[in-house]
Amino acid sequence: MTISYAIVGAGMMGREHMRNLALLPNATLVALCDPDPESRNQSSKLAAALGFEPQVFGDLDAMLSSVTPDAVIVATPNFTHFDIARRLLAENVAILLEKPLCASPDDARRLASMAIDHPRTFWVGMEYRFMPPVARYIERVHADETGAPRMLYIREHRFPFLKKVGDWNRFNRNTGGTLVEKCCHFFDLMRVILRDEPVRVFASGGQDVNHLDELYDGERPDILDNAFVTVDFARGARAVLELCMFAEGSEQQTSIHTIGARGKIEVSIPSGEIIMSPRDRSGLSKEFVSVPADILAAGDHHGATYHQLSAFQGCLLQGRPPIVSALDGYRAVEMGAAAQQSIQSGTPIPIARED
Ligand SMILES: NC(=O)c1ccc[n+]([C@@H]2O[C@H](COP(=O)([O-])OP(=O)(O)OC[C@H]3O[C@@H](n4cnc5c(N)ncnc54)[C@H](O)[C@@H]3O)[C@@H](O)[C@H]2O)c1
Numbered sequence: 001m002t003i004s005y006a007i008v009g010a011g012m013m014g015r016e017h018m019r020n021l022a023l024l025p026n027a028t029l030v031a032l033c034d035p036d037p038e039s040r041n042q043s044s045k046l047a048a049a050l051g052f053e054p055q056v057f058g059d060l061d062a063m064l065s066s067v068t069p070d071a072v073i074v075a076t077p078n079f080t081h082f083d084i085a086r087r088l089l090a091e092n093v094a095i096l097l098e099k100p101l102c103a104s105p106d107d108a109r110r111l112a113s114m115a116i117d118h119p120r121t122f123w124v125g126m127e128y129r130f131m132p133p134v135a136r137y138i139e140r141v142h143a144d145e146t147g148a149p150r151m152l153y154i155r156e157h158r159f160p161f162l163k164k165v166g167d168w169n170r171f172n173r174n175t176g177g178t179l180v181e182k183c184c185h186f187f188d189l190m191r192v193i194l195r196d197e198p199v200r201v202f203a204s205g206g207q208d209v210n211h212l213d214e215l216y217d218g219e220r221p222d223i224l225d226n227a228f229v230t231v232d233f234a235r236g237a238r239a240v241l242e243l244c245m246f247a248e249g250s251e252q253q254t255s256i257h258t259i260g261a262r263g264k265i266e267v268s269i270p271s272g273e274i275i276m277s278p279r280d281r282s283g284l285s286k287e288f289v290s291v292p293a294d295i296l297a298a299g300d301h302h303g304a305t306y307h308q309l310s311a312f313q314g315c316l317l318q319g320r321p322p323i324v325s326a327l328d329g330y331r332a333v334e335m336g337a338a339a340q341q342s343i344q345s346g347t348p349i350p351i352a353r354e355d
Contacts, residue, residue, distance in 0.1 A: 001026060001317065002026045002027065002028055003026060003027050003028070003070045003071055003313055003316055003317070004028050004029075004030045004069045004070045004071070005021055005027060005028065005029050005030065005069055005070070005071050005072070005073060006029075006030060006031035006032070006033065006054075006063060006067060006069040006071075006072045006073070006093075007029065007031070007032050007033070007043070007054075007072075007073045007075060008033045008034070008060060008063070008072055008073070008074045008075070008076060008084060008088075009033075009034060009039075009074060009075035009076030009077075009080075009098075010032050010033070010034040010039045010040060010042070010043035010075075011034070011036075011039050011075065011076075011164065011165045012162070012164070013075040013098055014032075014034070014039075014043060014073070014075035015042065015043055015046055016075075016298070016299040016300065016301070016305050017073050017075060017305060017309065018043065018046055018047060018050060018052070019046070019050065019298040019299065020295075020298045020299060020305045020306045020309050021050075021052075021309065022050040022051065022052070022298075023294060023295060023298055023306055024306070024309055024310060024313060026313070026317075027309070027313060028052065029047060029050075029052040029054045030054055030055065030067055030069050031054050031055045031056070031057065031063050031066075031067040031069060032044065032047065032054045032055075032056045032057070033056075033057040033058070033059065033060055033062075033063040034058065035058050035059065036165050036166075037058075038165075039165055040056055040058065043056075044056055055067055060084060060087060061087075064087075064088075064091055068091075068092075068093070069093060070093065070094060070316065071093060071094040071095070071096065071121075071312070071313075071316060072088055072091075072093050072094070072095055072096070073096045073098075074088070074095065074096070074097045074098055075098045076098075077164070077165075077166075077168040077169070077174055077175075078100055078102070078103040078168075078174060078175050078176055078180075078181060079103045079168070079173070079174045079175070081097055081098070081100075081101065081102050081103070081107075081111075082102045082103075082107040082110070082111055084097075085097050085111055085115070086111065086114065089114055089115065089118050089122075092119065092120060093120060094120040094121040094122075094123075094312075094316050095115075095118070095120070095121070095122050095123065096121075096123045096124075096125060096309075096312050097122070097123070097124055097125065097329070098124075098125040099124060099125045099126050099127075099184050099185065099188075099329065099332070100176055100180050100181060100184040100329065100332065100333045100336065101124050101184075101326060101329030101330055101332070101333050102176070102333060103173075103174065103175055103176035103180065103181075104176060104333075104337070105330070105333050105334045105337040108329065108330040108333040108334070109330055109334075111326060111330075112325075112326040112327050112329065112330040115325075115326035116326070120316075121312070121315055121316055121321075121322050122322060122325070122326050123312050123315070123322040123323070123324055123325070124324050124325070124326060124328060124329030124332075125308065125324070126184065126185060126188040126324045126328060126329065126332060127185075127301060127304040127305055127307075127308040128185040128186070128188065128189055128301075128304055129188065129189065129192055129304075129308075129323075129324070130303075130304045130307035130308040130311060131269065131291075131301065131302045131303055131304040131307070132272070132289050132290070132291050132302075132303050132307065133267050133268075133269060133272040133273075133274065133289040133291075133302070134189070134256070134267060134269070134304075135307070136267075136274065136287070136289045137256060137265070137267040137274055138192060138193055140265055140274065140276070141193055141258050141265060142195070145262070145263065145265055145276055146258055146259060146260030146261075146262050146263050146264060146265050146276075147260035147261040147262035147263070148237075148260050148261070149193065149194055149237050149258045149259065149260050150236070150237055150238070150259060150260055150261070151237065151238055151239075151240075151257075151258070151259040152190060152193055152194060152237060152238070152239040152240070152256070152257070152258050152259075153239070153240050153242070153256070153257040153258075153259075154186045154189060154190065154239070154240070154241050154242070154254070154255075154256050154257075155241075155242045155254065155255045155256075155257075156182075156183075156186065156241070156242070156243050156244070156253065156254050157242075157244045157247035157250040157252075157253060158244070158245055158247060158248065158250070158253045158254075159245065159247075159248035160210040160211070160225065160245050160246060160248070161178075161182075161210070161211075161223065161245065167216050169181065169223070170211060170214065170216055170221035170222075170223060171216075171219075171221060171222060171223070172222050172223060172340070175223065176333065176336065176337065176340075177223065177224065177336065177337070177340040178205075178223050178224040178225070178227070178243070178245070178340075179203070179205070179224065179227060179229065179243075179336040179337075179339040179340050179343075180333055180336035180337055180340065181223075181336075182243070182245075183227075183229070183241060183243060183336050183339070184329075184332035184333055184335075184336050185332075186241045186243075187231070187241070187331070187332045187335035187336055187339075188324075188328060188331070188332040189256065190231060190233075190239045190241075190335075191328070191331060191332070193256070193258060194233050194235075194237050194239065196233040196234050196235050196237060197233065197234050197331070197351075197353060198231045198232065198233055198234075198331075198335055198338075198351050199232050199233065199234050199350065199351055199353075200231070200232040200348050200349065200350050200351060201229065201230070201231050201232075201335060201338040201339050201342055201348065201349045201351060202229070202230045202342050202347075202348040202349070203227055203228065203229040203230070203339040203340075203342040203343045204227065204228050204342075204343060205224045205226055205227025205228065205229075205243070205339075205343045206224060206225075206226060206227075206343075207221075207222065207223060207224050207225050208225060208226060208246075209225055209226075209246040210223075210225040210245055210246055211223065211225070224243075224340075224343070225244075225245040225246055226243060226244045226245065226246070227241070227242075227243045227339070227343065228240065228241070228242055228243075229241040229243075229339045229342075231335065234353075241339075251271075252268040252269065252270070252271060253269055253270065254268070254269040255267065255268045255269070261279070262278060262279055262280075263276060263277055263278040263279045263280075264276075264277045264279075265277075269302055270302055271288075272288050272289045272290055272291070272302075273286060273287070273288055274286070274287045274288075274289065291303035295307075308324075311323055334351065335351070338351055
Protein backbone atom coordinates (compact mmCIF):
# COMPACT_ATOMS: atom_id res chain seq x y z
CA MET A 1 0.00 0.00 0.00
CA THR A 2 1.29 3.46 -0.89
CA ILE A 3 0.74 6.36 1.53
CA SER A 4 -0.11 9.69 -0.10
CA TYR A 5 1.28 12.80 1.56
CA ALA A 6 0.60 16.52 1.39
CA ILE A 7 3.09 19.07 2.69
CA VAL A 8 1.82 22.32 4.19
CA GLY A 9 4.68 24.81 4.42
CA ALA A 10 7.20 24.21 1.67
CA GLY A 11 10.16 26.12 3.08
CA MET A 12 13.41 24.62 4.32
CA MET A 13 11.90 21.86 6.45
CA GLY A 14 9.03 21.11 4.06
CA ARG A 15 11.60 20.51 1.33
CA GLU A 16 13.68 18.33 3.65
CA HIS A 17 10.56 16.20 4.17
CA MET A 18 10.11 16.01 0.38
CA ARG A 19 13.64 14.74 -0.17
CA ASN A 20 13.14 12.11 2.52
CA LEU A 21 9.72 11.02 1.21
CA ALA A 22 11.49 10.33 -2.09
CA LEU A 23 13.74 7.82 -0.29
CA LEU A 24 10.90 6.15 1.59
CA PRO A 25 9.35 3.04 0.03
CA ASN A 26 5.59 3.25 -0.63
CA ALA A 27 5.32 7.03 -0.17
CA THR A 28 4.13 9.59 -2.69
CA LEU A 29 3.60 13.35 -2.58
CA VAL A 30 0.21 14.45 -3.93
CA ALA A 31 -0.04 18.07 -2.77
CA LEU A 32 1.96 21.07 -1.62
CA CYS A 33 0.53 24.15 0.04
CA ASP A 34 2.35 27.42 0.75
CA PRO A 35 1.21 31.05 0.44
CA ASP A 36 4.70 32.22 -0.55
CA PRO A 37 5.25 32.18 -4.34
CA GLU A 38 9.01 31.64 -4.04
CA SER A 39 8.55 28.65 -1.68
CA ARG A 40 5.96 27.20 -4.09
CA ASN A 41 8.30 27.73 -7.01
CA GLN A 42 11.32 26.14 -5.32
CA SER A 43 9.38 23.21 -3.92
CA SER A 44 7.62 22.54 -7.24
CA LYS A 45 10.99 22.34 -8.96
CA LEU A 46 12.34 20.04 -6.26
CA ALA A 47 9.22 17.83 -6.46
CA ALA A 48 9.68 17.42 -10.21
CA ALA A 49 13.37 16.58 -9.76
CA LEU A 50 12.39 13.93 -7.19
CA GLY A 51 9.83 12.38 -9.56
CA PHE A 52 6.69 13.65 -7.75
CA GLU A 53 3.79 15.43 -9.46
CA PRO A 54 2.00 17.19 -6.57
CA GLN A 55 -0.89 19.61 -7.02
CA VAL A 56 0.26 22.98 -5.72
CA PHE A 57 -1.90 25.32 -3.64
CA GLY A 58 -1.51 28.69 -1.95
CA ASP A 59 -4.27 28.04 0.56
CA LEU A 60 -5.04 25.16 2.93
CA ASP A 61 -8.82 25.15 2.45
CA ALA A 62 -8.37 25.04 -1.33
CA MET A 63 -6.01 22.08 -0.92
CA LEU A 64 -8.35 20.19 1.39
CA SER A 65 -11.32 20.68 -0.92
CA SER A 66 -9.39 19.25 -3.89
CA VAL A 67 -7.15 16.51 -2.45
CA THR A 68 -7.59 13.83 0.21
CA PRO A 69 -4.11 12.70 1.22
CA ASP A 70 -3.57 9.91 3.73
CA ALA A 71 -1.20 12.13 5.71
CA VAL A 72 -0.36 15.82 5.98
CA ILE A 73 3.06 17.07 7.07
CA VAL A 74 2.91 20.57 8.54
CA ALA A 75 6.19 22.51 8.30
CA THR A 76 5.02 26.09 8.74
CA PRO A 77 6.24 28.74 11.23
CA ASN A 78 5.59 27.84 14.88
CA PHE A 79 2.96 30.55 15.43
CA THR A 80 0.78 29.03 12.68
CA HIS A 81 0.80 25.46 14.08
CA PHE A 82 -2.26 25.78 16.30
CA ASP A 83 -4.68 27.06 13.62
CA ILE A 84 -3.39 24.76 10.89
CA ALA A 85 -3.47 21.67 13.12
CA ARG A 86 -6.95 22.55 14.39
CA ARG A 87 -8.15 22.82 10.77
CA LEU A 88 -6.57 19.46 9.90
CA LEU A 89 -8.12 17.76 12.94
CA ALA A 90 -11.49 18.29 11.20
CA GLU A 91 -10.29 16.04 8.36
CA ASN A 92 -9.78 12.30 8.28
CA VAL A 93 -6.03 12.60 7.73
CA ALA A 94 -2.96 11.53 9.69
CA ILE A 95 -0.92 14.53 10.80
CA LEU A 96 2.81 14.99 11.33
CA LEU A 97 3.17 18.44 12.84
CA GLU A 98 6.67 19.85 12.99
CA LYS A 99 8.07 20.82 16.37
CA PRO A 100 7.35 22.73 18.50
CA LEU A 101 3.74 21.62 18.89
CA CYS A 102 2.83 25.32 19.34
CA ALA A 103 4.65 28.52 20.20
CA SER A 104 2.89 28.90 23.58
CA PRO A 105 2.28 26.31 26.31
CA ASP A 106 -1.41 27.31 26.52
CA ASP A 107 -1.97 26.62 22.82
CA ALA A 108 0.10 23.44 23.07
CA ARG A 109 -2.01 22.18 25.96
CA ARG A 110 -5.26 22.96 24.09
CA LEU A 111 -4.05 21.33 20.90
CA ALA A 112 -2.80 18.24 22.72
CA SER A 113 -6.22 17.76 24.31
CA MET A 114 -7.98 18.24 20.94
CA ALA A 115 -5.65 15.71 19.28
CA ILE A 116 -6.63 12.93 21.72
CA ASP A 117 -9.90 12.29 19.89
CA HIS A 118 -8.45 12.39 16.39
CA PRO A 119 -9.17 9.02 14.77
CA ARG A 120 -5.93 9.07 12.76
CA THR A 121 -2.28 9.38 13.81
CA PHE A 122 -1.24 12.73 15.30
CA TRP A 123 2.54 12.93 15.57
CA VAL A 124 4.85 15.77 16.61
CA GLY A 125 8.17 16.15 14.82
CA MET A 126 10.50 15.60 17.75
CA GLU A 127 12.89 13.88 15.43
CA TYR A 128 16.18 13.92 17.36
CA ARG A 129 15.11 10.65 18.99
CA PHE A 130 15.36 9.08 15.52
CA MET A 131 18.93 10.14 14.69
CA PRO A 132 20.59 6.73 14.38
CA PRO A 133 23.44 7.37 16.88
CA VAL A 134 20.97 8.92 19.35
CA ALA A 135 18.46 6.08 18.91
CA ARG A 136 21.22 3.54 19.60
CA TYR A 137 22.43 5.61 22.56
CA ILE A 138 18.94 5.66 24.10
CA GLU A 139 18.72 1.90 23.62
CA ARG A 140 21.99 1.45 25.53
CA VAL A 141 20.96 3.76 28.39
CA HIS A 142 17.69 1.86 28.67
CA ALA A 143 19.63 -1.43 28.72
CA ASP A 144 20.91 -0.13 32.09
CA GLU A 145 24.61 0.02 31.17
CA THR A 146 25.26 2.95 33.52
CA GLY A 147 22.84 1.85 36.23
CA ALA A 148 19.87 4.16 36.83
CA PRO A 149 20.79 7.57 35.32
CA ARG A 150 21.38 10.22 37.99
CA MET A 151 22.83 12.98 35.80
CA LEU A 152 22.14 13.82 32.18
CA TYR A 153 23.99 16.53 30.31
CA ILE A 154 23.13 17.71 26.80
CA ARG A 155 25.41 20.15 25.03
CA GLU A 156 24.49 21.89 21.77
CA HIS A 157 27.22 24.12 20.31
CA ARG A 158 26.06 25.26 16.90
CA PHE A 159 25.55 27.94 14.30
CA PRO A 160 23.09 30.84 14.68
CA PHE A 161 19.49 30.56 13.53
CA LEU A 162 19.27 30.53 9.72
CA LYS A 163 17.25 33.05 7.70
CA LYS A 164 13.60 32.02 7.28
CA VAL A 165 10.80 33.03 4.96
CA GLY A 166 9.55 36.37 6.31
CA ASP A 167 12.19 36.24 9.11
CA TRP A 168 9.62 34.75 11.48
CA ASN A 169 12.28 33.06 13.62
CA ARG A 170 13.81 36.37 14.78
CA PHE A 171 11.15 37.08 17.42
CA ASN A 172 10.01 35.20 20.51
CA ARG A 173 6.37 35.98 19.77
CA ASN A 174 6.58 33.85 16.60
CA THR A 175 8.69 31.00 17.90
CA GLY A 176 7.96 30.70 21.62
CA GLY A 177 11.60 31.66 22.24
CA THR A 178 14.82 29.79 21.51
CA LEU A 179 14.32 27.34 24.38
CA VAL A 180 10.96 26.33 22.88
CA GLU A 181 11.82 26.64 19.18
CA LYS A 182 15.18 24.89 19.14
CA CYS A 183 15.46 23.26 22.52
CA CYS A 184 12.14 21.40 22.62
CA HIS A 185 14.21 18.67 20.94
CA PHE A 186 16.55 18.46 23.92
CA PHE A 187 13.80 18.59 26.53
CA ASP A 188 12.08 15.76 24.66
CA LEU A 189 15.34 13.80 24.73
CA MET A 190 15.64 14.35 28.50
CA ARG A 191 12.18 12.85 29.08
CA VAL A 192 12.86 9.95 26.72
CA ILE A 193 16.31 9.12 28.09
CA LEU A 194 15.30 9.41 31.75
CA ARG A 195 11.81 7.90 31.25
CA ASP A 196 10.62 10.44 33.78
CA GLU A 197 8.85 13.78 34.03
CA PRO A 198 10.32 17.16 35.06
CA VAL A 199 9.28 18.85 38.29
CA ARG A 200 11.37 22.05 38.25
CA VAL A 201 13.29 24.13 35.71
CA PHE A 202 15.92 26.77 36.41
CA ALA A 203 17.70 28.64 33.63
CA SER A 204 20.11 31.42 32.89
CA GLY A 205 20.62 32.76 29.37
CA GLY A 206 20.92 35.75 27.12
CA GLN A 207 21.28 37.21 23.64
CA ASP A 208 24.91 38.17 23.68
CA VAL A 209 26.32 37.79 20.17
CA ASN A 210 23.82 36.94 17.41
CA HIS A 211 21.39 39.15 15.44
CA LEU A 212 22.33 42.27 17.43
CA ASP A 213 22.82 44.34 14.28
CA GLU A 214 19.68 43.13 12.49
CA LEU A 215 16.52 45.24 12.24
CA TYR A 216 13.11 44.14 10.91
CA ASP A 217 10.76 47.11 10.43
CA GLY A 218 12.95 48.91 12.93
CA GLU A 219 12.76 46.13 15.52
CA ARG A 220 15.77 44.21 16.81
CA PRO A 221 15.47 40.41 17.22
CA ASP A 222 14.89 39.32 20.83
CA ILE A 223 15.94 35.68 20.69
CA LEU A 224 18.37 34.04 23.13
CA ASP A 225 21.62 32.72 21.71
CA ASN A 226 23.01 30.97 24.80
CA ALA A 227 21.66 29.38 27.95
CA PHE A 228 22.20 26.89 30.73
CA VAL A 229 19.04 25.08 31.81
CA THR A 230 18.86 22.76 34.83
CA VAL A 231 15.91 20.40 35.13
CA ASP A 232 15.00 18.33 38.20
CA PHE A 233 13.09 15.13 37.44
CA ALA A 234 10.45 13.43 39.58
CA ARG A 235 12.60 10.43 40.54
CA GLY A 236 15.53 12.65 41.47
CA ALA A 237 17.70 12.65 38.34
CA ARG A 238 19.11 16.00 37.25
CA ALA A 239 19.53 17.15 33.67
CA VAL A 240 21.36 20.11 32.19
CA LEU A 241 21.13 21.67 28.76
CA GLU A 242 24.01 23.85 27.61
CA LEU A 243 23.14 25.81 24.46
CA CYS A 244 25.49 28.03 22.53
CA MET A 245 24.46 29.31 19.10
CA PHE A 246 27.66 31.16 18.28
CA ALA A 247 29.85 28.09 18.22
CA GLU A 248 29.68 27.07 14.57
CA GLY A 249 33.36 26.14 14.62
CA SER A 250 32.69 23.17 16.95
CA GLU A 251 33.77 19.79 15.68
CA GLN A 252 30.87 18.08 17.45
CA GLN A 253 27.57 19.99 17.42
CA THR A 254 25.72 17.86 19.93
CA SER A 255 26.81 15.63 22.75
CA ILE A 256 24.79 13.79 25.36
CA HIS A 257 26.24 12.34 28.57
CA THR A 258 24.36 10.09 30.98
CA ILE A 259 25.91 9.06 34.29
CA GLY A 260 24.72 6.44 36.78
CA ALA A 261 26.26 4.55 39.66
CA ARG A 262 28.01 2.09 37.27
CA GLY A 263 29.44 4.50 34.73
CA LYS A 264 29.03 7.10 32.08
CA ILE A 265 27.85 6.80 28.48
CA GLU A 266 28.11 9.58 25.94
CA VAL A 267 27.33 10.14 22.27
CA SER A 268 28.52 12.83 19.86
CA ILE A 269 27.00 14.14 16.65
CA PRO A 270 28.11 14.26 13.87
CA SER A 271 30.83 11.71 14.68
CA GLY A 272 28.25 9.09 15.70
CA GLU A 273 30.66 7.89 18.38
CA ILE A 274 29.27 6.34 21.55
CA ILE A 275 31.72 5.92 24.45
CA MET A 276 30.96 3.87 27.54
CA SER A 277 33.27 4.50 30.52
CA PRO A 278 32.60 2.08 33.38
CA ARG A 279 33.24 3.47 36.81
CA ASP A 280 35.30 0.44 37.85
CA ARG A 281 37.80 1.32 35.06
CA SER A 282 37.31 -2.12 33.53
CA GLY A 283 37.83 -0.62 30.11
CA LEU A 284 36.40 2.12 28.00
CA SER A 285 34.46 0.89 24.95
CA LYS A 286 33.61 2.73 21.74
CA GLU A 287 30.93 2.18 19.12
CA PHE A 288 30.38 4.12 15.90
CA VAL A 289 26.87 4.44 14.46
CA SER A 290 26.85 5.60 10.87
CA VAL A 291 24.06 6.95 8.66
CA PRO A 292 23.81 5.86 5.00
CA ALA A 293 25.10 8.59 2.65
CA ASP A 294 21.83 9.08 0.73
CA ILE A 295 19.87 9.53 3.98
CA LEU A 296 22.52 11.89 5.37
CA ALA A 297 22.39 13.97 2.18
CA ALA A 298 18.58 14.27 2.25
CA GLY A 299 18.54 16.66 5.19
CA ASP A 300 20.39 18.62 7.83
CA HIS A 301 19.43 16.43 10.76
CA HIS A 302 21.83 13.51 10.60
CA GLY A 303 19.26 11.07 9.21
CA ALA A 304 16.57 11.93 11.75
CA THR A 305 13.99 13.15 9.22
CA TYR A 306 14.12 9.91 7.21
CA HIS A 307 13.95 7.62 10.23
CA GLN A 308 11.14 9.61 11.79
CA LEU A 309 9.11 9.50 8.55
CA SER A 310 9.77 5.79 8.28
CA ALA A 311 8.51 5.25 11.86
CA PHE A 312 5.49 7.52 11.20
CA GLN A 313 4.59 5.58 8.08
CA GLY A 314 5.07 2.28 9.94
CA CYS A 315 2.52 3.41 12.54
CA LEU A 316 0.05 4.39 9.80
CA LEU A 317 0.42 1.09 7.98
CA GLN A 318 0.24 -1.06 11.09
CA GLY A 319 -2.37 0.98 12.96
CA ARG A 320 -0.02 1.52 15.92
CA PRO A 321 -0.17 4.58 18.22
CA PRO A 322 2.30 7.39 17.49
CA ILE A 323 5.77 7.16 19.01
CA VAL A 324 5.78 10.94 19.56
CA SER A 325 2.32 11.97 20.71
CA ALA A 326 0.74 15.40 21.02
CA LEU A 327 1.25 15.04 24.78
CA ASP A 328 4.99 14.54 24.22
CA GLY A 329 4.93 17.67 22.07
CA TYR A 330 3.18 19.59 24.80
CA ARG A 331 5.62 18.45 27.50
CA ALA A 332 8.60 19.67 25.47
CA VAL A 333 6.95 23.08 24.92
CA GLU A 334 6.07 23.29 28.60
CA MET A 335 9.70 22.70 29.62
CA GLY A 336 11.04 25.19 27.08
CA ALA A 337 8.53 27.84 28.13
CA ALA A 338 9.39 27.25 31.81
CA ALA A 339 13.07 27.76 30.97
CA GLN A 340 12.29 31.01 29.12
CA GLN A 341 10.20 32.15 32.11
CA SER A 342 12.97 31.24 34.55
CA ILE A 343 15.45 33.40 32.62
CA GLN A 344 13.05 36.33 32.78
CA SER A 345 12.19 35.96 36.46
CA GLY A 346 15.53 34.69 37.76
CA THR A 347 13.70 32.02 39.74
CA PRO A 348 13.14 28.25 39.43
CA ILE A 349 9.82 27.37 37.77
CA PRO A 350 7.91 24.40 39.20
CA ILE A 351 6.19 22.11 36.72
CA ALA A 352 2.88 20.94 38.12
CA ARG A 353 1.48 17.55 37.17
CA GLU A 354 -2.26 17.20 37.37
CA ASP A 355 -2.43 14.01 35.28
N1 LIG B 1 12.45 18.91 13.13
C1 LIG B 1 13.44 19.76 12.99
O1 LIG B 1 14.55 19.48 13.36
C2 LIG B 1 13.14 21.09 12.37
C3 LIG B 1 14.16 21.79 11.71
C4 LIG B 1 13.86 23.02 11.13
C5 LIG B 1 12.58 23.54 11.23
N2 LIG B 1 11.63 22.84 11.91
C6 LIG B 1 10.28 23.40 12.07
O2 LIG B 1 9.65 23.40 10.79
C7 LIG B 1 8.79 24.52 10.70
C8 LIG B 1 9.16 25.31 9.44
O3 LIG B 1 10.47 25.77 9.55
P1 LIG B 1 11.33 26.12 8.26
O4 LIG B 1 12.74 26.13 8.71
O5 LIG B 1 10.97 25.25 7.12
O6 LIG B 1 10.83 27.63 7.97
P2 LIG B 1 10.77 28.37 6.55
O7 LIG B 1 10.54 29.79 6.86
O8 LIG B 1 11.96 27.98 5.73
O9 LIG B 1 9.48 27.73 5.85
C9 LIG B 1 8.18 27.92 6.35
C10 LIG B 1 7.24 27.92 5.15
O10 LIG B 1 5.89 27.92 5.66
C11 LIG B 1 5.15 28.78 4.80
N3 LIG B 1 3.92 29.21 5.47
C12 LIG B 1 3.73 30.24 6.33
N4 LIG B 1 2.43 30.28 6.73
C13 LIG B 1 1.81 29.26 6.10
C14 LIG B 1 0.48 28.78 6.10
N5 LIG B 1 -0.47 29.37 6.85
N6 LIG B 1 0.18 27.71 5.34
C15 LIG B 1 1.12 27.11 4.58
N7 LIG B 1 2.41 27.51 4.54
C16 LIG B 1 2.75 28.58 5.31
C17 LIG B 1 6.11 29.93 4.49
O11 LIG B 1 5.69 30.66 3.34
C18 LIG B 1 7.40 29.15 4.27
O12 LIG B 1 7.55 28.76 2.92
C19 LIG B 1 8.94 25.30 12.00
O13 LIG B 1 7.94 24.95 12.89
C20 LIG B 1 10.29 24.84 12.52
O14 LIG B 1 10.40 24.95 13.93
C21 LIG B 1 11.88 21.64 12.45
